[in-house]
Amino acid sequence: MLLSESARVTTAQESRFRIHYPNSKPRAVKVIALDPASAALIDEVAKLNWNGAAFFKSLSFESTPGQTVKGWLNDIAGHTSDLASEVAQADCVVVIAGAGEDAQSVPLIAELCNEHHKTLVALIVPQDGADDHSVDVSLKALRPYAKMLVIAHGRDYVEAMLAALRA
Amino acid sequence: MLKKEQNELVTQTGPGTPMGDLFRCSWQPILLSEELPENDCPPVRVKVLSERLVAFRDSEGKLGLIDEFCAHRGVSLWFGRNEECGLRCPYHGWKFDTTGQCVEVPSEPAESGYANKIKLKSYPLIEKGGVLWTYMGAPERQPAEPEWEFCNVPLNQSFTTKRLQENNWLQAMEGGIDSSHVSFLHRGDLNNDPLFKGAAGNKYNLADSKPVFEVVEAPGGLFIGARRNAENGSYYWRITPWVMPSFTMVPPRGDHPIHGHFWVPIDDENCTAWSFDYHPVRPLSDAERNAMKDGKGIHVKYVPGTYRPLANKDNDYLMNREAQKAGRTFSGVEGIGMQDASLQESMGPICDRTKENLVGTDNGIIMARHRLMRAAKALREKGVLPPGLTAEDQKVRSAAVILPPDQHYKDAAREALIAKPGVKQASV
Ligand code: FES
Ligand SMILES: [Fe+2]
Numbered sequence: 001m002l003l004s005e006s007a008r009v010t011t012a013q014e015s016r017f018r019i020h021y022p023n024s025k026p027r028a029v030k031v032i033a034l035d036p037a038s039a040a041l042i043d044e045v046a047k048l049n050w051n052g053a054a055f056f057k058s059l060s061f062e063s064t065p066g067q068t069v070k071g072w073l074n075d076i077a078g079h080t081s082d083l084a085s086e087v088a089q090a091d092c093v094v095v096i097a098g099a100g101e102d103a104q105s106v107p108l109i110a111e112l113c114n115e116h117h118k119t120l121v122a123l124i125v126p127q128d129g130a131d132d133h134s135v136d137v138s139l140k141a142l143r144p145y146a147k148m149l150v151i152a153h154g155r156d157y158v159e160a161m162l163a164a165l166r167a
Numbered sequence: 168m169l170k171k172e173q174n175e176l177v178t179q180t181g182p183g184t185p186m187g188d189l190f191r192c193s194w195q196p197i198l199l200s201e202e203l204p205e206n207d208c209p210p211v212r213v214k215v216l217s218e219r220l221v222a223f224r225d226s227e228g229k230l231g232l233i234d235e236f237c238a239h240r241g242v243s244l245w246f247g248r249n250e251e252c253g254l255r256c257p258y259h260g261w262k263f264d265t266t267g268q269c270v271e272v273p274s275e276p277a278e279s280g281y282a283n284k285i286k287l288k289s290y291p292l293i294e295k296g297g298v299l300w301t302y303m304g305a306p307e308r309q310p311a312e313p314e315w316e317f318c319n320v321p322l323n324q325s326f327t328t329k330r331l332q333e334n335n336w337l338q339a340m341e342g343g344i345d346s347s348h349v350s351f352l353h354r355g356d357l358n359n360d361p362l363f364k365g366a367a368g369n370k371y372n373l374a375d376s377k378p379v380f381e382v383v384e385a386p387g388g389l390f391i392g393a394r395r396n397a398e399n400g401s402y403y404w405r406i407t408p409w410v411m412p413s414f415t416m417v418p419p420r421g422d423h424p425i426h427g428h429f430w431v432p433i434d435d436e437n438c439t440a441w442s443f444d445y446h447p448v449r450p451l452s453d454a455e456r457n458a459m460k461d462g463k464g465i466h467v468k469y470v471p472g473t474y475r476p477l478a479n480k481d482n483d484y485l486m487n488r489e490a491q492k493a494g495r496t497f498s499g500v501e502g503i504g505m506q507d508a509s510l511q512e513s514m515g516p517i518c519d520r521t522k523e524n525l526v527g528t529d530n531g532i533i534m535a536r537h538r539l540m541r542a543a544k545a546l547r548e549k550g551v552l553p554p555g556l557t558a559e560d561q562k563v564r565s566a567a568v569i570l571p572p573d574q575h576y577k578d579a580a581r582e583a584l585i586a587k588p589g590v591k592q593a594s595v
Binding site for chain 2: 003004005006007010011012014015018023024092094119120121132136139140143144146147148149150151152153156157160161163164165166
């Protein structure tokens with residue numbers, strides 16, 4: 001019997017001919033810690049090898065004379081950069097929050113993501129012993145803004161997720 | 168994406184592999200009861216987790232699942248005569264009982280005790296909810312019987328099928344937790360399939376093809392919530408549970424039966440896709456049952472006399488480019504089950520995950536892989552049993568609910584996500 005094309009091409013033998021050229025360019029992932037607990041976590045994560053992921057430990061805001069708020073990011077080496085331009089250059093923005101921590105900066109980050117059409121992913125990484133209530137507080141704060149919201153226990157998930165995204 | 172070694176770790180389930188050990192911690196569905204319909208019926212070949220076995224129901228109704236090959240000179244016991252409480256090899260007449268114990272070696276004097284020293288490997292085989300289940304791990308760790316709701320409701324409330332899927336289990340299972348493909352691949356079926364259409368929730372699905380996701384860990388695995396806008400600022404949530412290693416459920420629609428899947432490895436390049444439908448509180452109607460038999464919903468039509476789908480790779484899945492162009496189907500393949508299977512088989516027998524480009528919304532899949540690898544490692548290195556083995560882990564349900572914007576589905580729908588006898592599913 002003559003095999004159909006689908007039957008012929010789905011063998012392990014034929015799978016070997018999938019071409020070995022890159023099918024994507026490196027993407028810029030910006031990882032922003034929203035609170036000190038997350039900053040400590042990011043410090044550790046940043047030590048691994050990444051494909052250009054940028055890690056920011058804190059952010060601050062400044063009201064400009066025109067009443068607009070400007071955000072500044074501090075990276076792990078202590079350099080400061082402009083939040084708006086980091087978001088503009090990003091392919092994906094990941095914010096990391098501890099449970100129950102202050103997530104006040106999220107609306108501003110989300111607004112910039114919206115403006116530049118970037119996906120905002122939020123990870124809630126509860127500290128050891130964090131209760132459901134504090135997780136809930138974070139969920140409420142982040143839900144309106146994130147396209148994907150994940151509650152993940154432990155640093156290993158943050159690393160796994162960034163690796164999966166080729167960050 | 169995964170590294171090559173990670174991809175091998177999660178996809179290989181043969182004896183002695185870490186993921187194989189993980190699958191060997193729980194009961195796996197392997198046969199439909201209809202495959203061994205009566206005492207002394209013909210034996211059936213079974214390949215599961217890369218092990219070739221033969222199943223039979225003896226003269227007293229006892230179920231056996233034993234090594235497929237006769238201990239004498241290796242004949243397949245599929246040719247065996249199922250008679251007088253044992254399976255007799257047709258070559259030289261050696262006979263084995265349901266535990267694999269050899270009970271007769273005709274060439275040797277019975278008094279010699281020769282048969283006592285011959286025993287084929289066997290696994291326990293139990294029947295529950297119209298399905299035969301086996302446990303292939305260490306006897307001292309055998310868990311309690313499976314408590315999935317679909318196999319605990321009365322048989323007239325459920326309908327279960329299986330089909331051969333010609334690719335690795337993981338790429339099939341990943342389809343089960345990937346809520347974002349529904350708005351594309353199955354778009355045409357929401358309005359047409361008799362087991363999907365007419366639900367109030369469908370309009371939210373069709374109106375909003377860019378859902379927002381929330382992934383949370385559950386004791387047995389994950390809950391993946393997909394949210395779309397509903398009226399007055401509220402959200403329409405579809406919540407998919409995944410229980411380790413390979414149980415997934417589809418969120419319900421209206422009063423249609425709820426459904427879900429088990430993805431059980433046959434070997435590393437094939438799996439059995441189990442599809443079950445059940446209604447927690449009422450018998451299935453004749454119309455529903457007939458639609459399921461006719462391959463509607465998540466079920467498929469078969470090549471007669473087999474569990475291979477009628478649309479399969481040998482006939483290019485009966486690809487209909489005209490229907491694709493006209494938008495009756497999104498991919499050109501008919502039927503929800505085969506739409507998924509055809510695309511997953513097209514990835515090749517084992518998907519090369521080193522070449523993927525995942526996006527933020529793939530976090531459900533990323534998390535599931537991560538938890539599988541973590542559990543396989545913990546089992547291998549520390550002997551920690553994986554999640555998903557207890558009745559509590561297994562008594563989960565999918566749900567579709569409308570909630571105010573500030574409520575976490577895991578709390579607000581807590582009750583809805585627990586399978587309770589006599590309680591209707593939460594559905595929109
Ligand atoms: S769009 Fe998802 S696999 Fe091609
Ligand atoms: Fe699907």
